Amino acid sequence: xxxxxxxxxxxxxxxxxxxxxxxxxxxxxxxxxxxxxxxxxxxxxxxxxxxxxxxxxxxxxxxxxxxxxxxxxxxxxxxxxxxxxxxxxxxxxxxxxxxxxxxxxxxxxxxxxxxxxxxxxxxxxxxxxxxxxxxxxxxxxxxxxxxxxxxxxxxxxxxxxxxxxxxxxxxxxxxxxxxxxxxxxxxxxxxxxxxxxxxxxxxxxxxxxxxxxxxxxxxxxxxxxxxxxxxxxxxxxxxxxxx
Amino acid sequence: xxxxxxxxxxxxxxxxxxxxxxxxxxxxxxxxxxxxxxxxxxxxxxxxxxxxxxxxxxxxxxxxxxxxxxxxxxxxxxxxxxxxxxxxxxxxxxxxxxxxxxxxxxxxxxxxxxxxxxxxxxxxxxxxxxxxxxxxxxxxxxxxxxxxxxxxxxxxxxxxxxxxxxxxxxxxxxxxxxxxxxxxxxxxxxxxxxxxxxxxxxxxxxxxxxxxxxxxxxxxxxxxxxxxxxxxxxxxxxxxxxxxxxxxxxxxxxxxxxxxxxxxxxxxxxxxxxxxxxxxxxxxxxxxxxxxxxxxxxxxxxxxxxxxxxxxxxxxxxxxxxxxxxxxxxxxxxxxxxxxxxxxxxxxxxxxxxxxxxxxxxxxxxxxxxxxxxxxxxxxxxxxxxxxxxxxxxxxxxxxxxxxxxxxxxxxxxxxxxxxxxxxxxxxxxxxxxxxxxxxxxxxxxxxxxxxxxxxxxxxxxxxxxxxxxxxxxxxxxxxxxxxxxxxxxxxxxxxxxxxxxxxxxxxxxxx
Numbered sequence: 229x230x231x232x233x234x235x236x237x238x239x240x241x242x243x244x245x246x247x248x249x250x251x252x253x254x255x256x257x258x259x260x261x262x263x264x265x266x267x268x269x270x271x272x273x274x275x276x277x278x279x280x281x282x283x284x285x286x287x288x289x290x291x292x293x294x295x296x297x298x299x300x301x302x303x304x305x306x307x308x309x310x311x312x313x314x315x316x317x318x319x320x321x322x323x324x325x326x327x328x329x330x331x332x333x334x335x336x337x338x339x340x341x342x343x344x345x346x347x348x349x350x351x352x353x354x355x356x357x358x359x360x361x362x363x364x365x366x367x368x369x370x371x372x373x374x375x376x377x378x379x380x381x382x383x384x385x386x387x388x389x390x391x392x393x394x395x396x397x398x399x400x401x402x403x404x405x406x407x408x409x410x411x412x413x414x415x416x417x418x419x420x421x422x423x424x425x426x427x428x429x430x431x432x433x434x435x436x437x438x439x440x441x442x443x444x445x446x447x448x449x450x451x452x453x454x455x456x457x458x459x460x461x462x463x464x465x466x467x468x469x470x471x
Numbered sequence: 472x473x474x475x476x477x478x479x480x481x482x483x484x485x486x487x488x489x490x491x492x493x494x495x496x497x498x499x500x501x502x503x504x505x506x507x508x509x510x511x512x513x514x515x516x517x518x519x520x521x522x523x524x525x526x527x528x529x530x531x532x533x534x535x536x537x538x539x540x541x542x543x544x545x546x547x548x549x550x551x552x553x554x555x556x557x558x559x560x561x562x563x564x565x566x567x568x569x570x571x572x573x574x575x576x577x578x579x580x581x582x583x584x585x586x587x588x589x590x591x592x593x594x595x596x597x598x599x600x601x602x603x604x605x606x607x608x609x610x611x612x613x614x615x616x617x618x619x620x621x622x623x624x625x626x627x628x629x630x631x632x633x634x635x636x637x638x639x640x641x642x643x644x645x646x647x648x649x650x651x652x653x654x655x656x657x658x659x660x661x662x663x664x665x666x667x668x669x670x671x672x673x674x675x676x677x678x679x680x681x682x683x684x685x686x687x688x689x690x691x692x693x694x695x696x697x698x699x700x701x702x703x704x705x706x707x708x709x710x711x712x713x714x715x716x717x718x719x720x721x722x723x724x725x726x727x728x729x730x731x732x733x734x735x736x737x738x739x740x741x742x743x744x745x746x747x748x749x750x751x752x753x754x755x756x757x758x759x760x761x762x763x764x765x766x767x768x769x770x771x772x773x774x775x776x777x778x779x780x781x782x783x784x785x786x787x788x789x790x791x792x793x794x795x796x797x798x799x800x801x802x803x804x805x806x807x808x809x810x811x812x813x814x815x816x817x818x819x820x821x822x823x824x825x826x827x828x829x830x831x832x833x834x835x836x837x838x839x840x841x842x843x844x845x846x847x848x849x850x851x852x853x854x855x856x857x858x859x860x861x862x863x864x865x866x867x868x869x870x871x872x873x874x875x876x877x878x879x880x881x882x883x884x885x886x887x888x889x890x891x892x893x894x895x896x897x898x899x900x901x902x903x904x905x906x907x908x909x910x911x912x913x914x915x916x917x918x919x920x921x922x923x924x925x926x927x928x929x930x931x932x933x934x935x936x937x938x939x940x941x942x943x944x945x946x947x948x949x950x951x952x953x954x955x956x957x958x959x960x961x962x963x964x965x966x967x968x969x970x971x972x973x974x975x976x977x978x979x980x981x982x983x
Binding site: 303 | 771774
């Protein structure tokens with residue numbers, strides 16, 4: 229099976245180690261949830277994958293491309309969506325999508341068609357010519373999501389994408405992510421809403437103090453923690469409490 | 472340390488002043504230190520010698536002094552009004568802690584009064600600092616009534632803040648919140664440039680303002696600027712004459728209190744309306760067709776930067792002021808080139824280069840450092856240097872558009888001076904762009920309304936290199952070989968600045 233992401237011996241320290249000898253493999257076409265308590269090293273790990281941080285040691289490969297040796301080639305395959313939408317308040321959704329499509333050098337006609345499709349899908353069509361400054365948080369997050377999808381990334385990395393969203397918007401985002409995985413994309417998501425991970429993710433990784441504690445399907449994790457039939461929340465608390 | 476009872480007006484004013492002057496920028500302490508050094512230097516080299524010279528001489532309101540004082544009051548009033556209007560307009564939209572304060576048990580009228588007082592006081596601090604090297608030594612050497620100059624300055628601040636508040640509220644009623652934001656900032660820039668534009672307008676009068684000077688002389692002869700004339704009040708107030716001083720100060724204070732009391736409530740309502748306008752979306756059917764995207768990495772980056780500059784009135788007004796200085800100078804340059812006024816052509820060519828460098832510096836500073844989505848650019852498959860090159864290109868495009876016509880006109884009338892000006896504008900703009908690139912300080916755009924958060928090295932470097940290139944251009948335009956010698960100065964400074972430049976623009980350049 230082709231691997232979408234391979235981390236080997238990844239390390240990053242600030243005052244203390246944030247990511248400590250992390251080994252992780254995520255398969256192509258997989259919906260993977262990376263869970264962990266606050267300060268576990270999730271965001272640092274994903275920022276290193278997205279090329280926003282340089283690791284102290286270790287290797288990162290995205291679909292076989294070495295992120296550290298050829299970051300531009302790797303970034304062509306990746307979309308990064310943090311919890312705070314990376315937007316320009318003075319641009320309209322349409323202008324924002326045009327800008328992001330330009331950055332990823334998407335063909336003009338393809339980009340226009342995809343923008344129309346994404347804006348309709350995310351219920352932003354009527355707001356396409358309004359500046360983002362007046363948008364609610366949910367609308368801003370949807371514009372940012374459209375931006376992340378306009379270049380059809382093979383690997384979609386989402387850091388707490390559902391924070392602050394209402395139920396309807398949250399459902400829209402989840403449906404969109406599931407649809408992307410069905411179409412062959414790989415999704416890595418961090419979230420504190422464990423039900424989301426439980427319902428959507430095929431495999432779950434639990435990280436704490438920069439190390440991978442456990443990984444596998446929900447059943448694998450239950451077996452590992454000796455809590456058969458328990459919810460992910462119980463399993464998560466049990467595994468992280470042991471640390 | 473003096474402590475006021477919590478929730479009292481002085482306590483609230485202390486809070487406002489703390490917010491104004493204890494800026495978060497690390498460079499603020501350096502700015503204060505540089506400011507103190509400047510004040511001490513001017514006091515020692517100009518203030519104290521002047522005070523010693525005037526120690527035994529009476530300070531009387533002569534017609535010339537009255538004329539100068541009146542002119543200074545008008546110029547200062549326009550400069551302060553420009554800032555207070557801009558701040559009053561911005562206060563509608565930058566709510567900051569206004570929601571917190573208005574939701575507290577403090578009386579809303581007190582909150583708004585103190586905020587208006589802060590709008591009045593903050594722009595005059597600079598002028599109070601500039602007055603000190605001259606006023607303080609004179610006051611210490613016997614001319615203590617001159618301390619009234621500080622009071623006059625406060626009165627000017629109160630008056631201009633009141634006018635700014637009235638203008639902002641009127642704009643809000645007349646054209647609505649959205650347009651007020653843009654029109655208020657542009658109006659503020661025009662008011663700020665008014666004195667300069669008026670001085671340049673004299674150059675376009677058929678007789679270069681000679682008849683105006685004669686008229687002014689006639690008014691002086693007729694006693695309009697005599698020691699007891701109404702126009703002498705500002706000068707006498709500055710000199711500490713009690714009646715004009717108290718009249719001036721009391722009128723300003725009453726005007727301020729009266730307007731704040733009557734308009735304050737309206738101001739609060741307008742602010743809440745403006746908040747609703749910017750935060751709530753108003754979805755409406757939009758049947759306009761989607762035009763095809765234009766594509767291209769560089770084109771996308773340049774277009775985005777130009778759009779963002781054009782749509783941010785607060786940022787635009789900072790550049791607009793320099794453009795307002797540039798345009799009349801360009802006309803003066805072309806007129807004198809046509810008439811063959813050698814010295815004026817040389818001076819104007821230098822001034823054009825200086826303002827072009829200032830515009831390029833401001834735009835480069837905005838395009839390079841004001842970035843709301845740095846992670847988006849860093850996560851895109853584009854090298855950081857390519858991103859910055861596109862940002863610089865976006866900064867240079869308006870400068871080229873502005874400078875092209877005066878330079879082309881100069882080439883037509885005085886080919887060599889035109890070539891020199893073109894080279895000067897290019898060198899100065901490139902230098903300003905490079906300095907801002909080397910000393911980039913990325914921050915969200917909302918922090919850029921005042922240049923406090925910018926790099927001090929970049930600001931001073933920009934200014935010095937711009938002046939040096941202007942002088943070099945002046946020599947070159949006159950055909951002097953001294954230009955080659957003087958050019959060493961900006962090149963040397965650029966070389967020195969390049970040593971301390973930022974080298975890493977990749978990952979880890981921004982904190983996690």
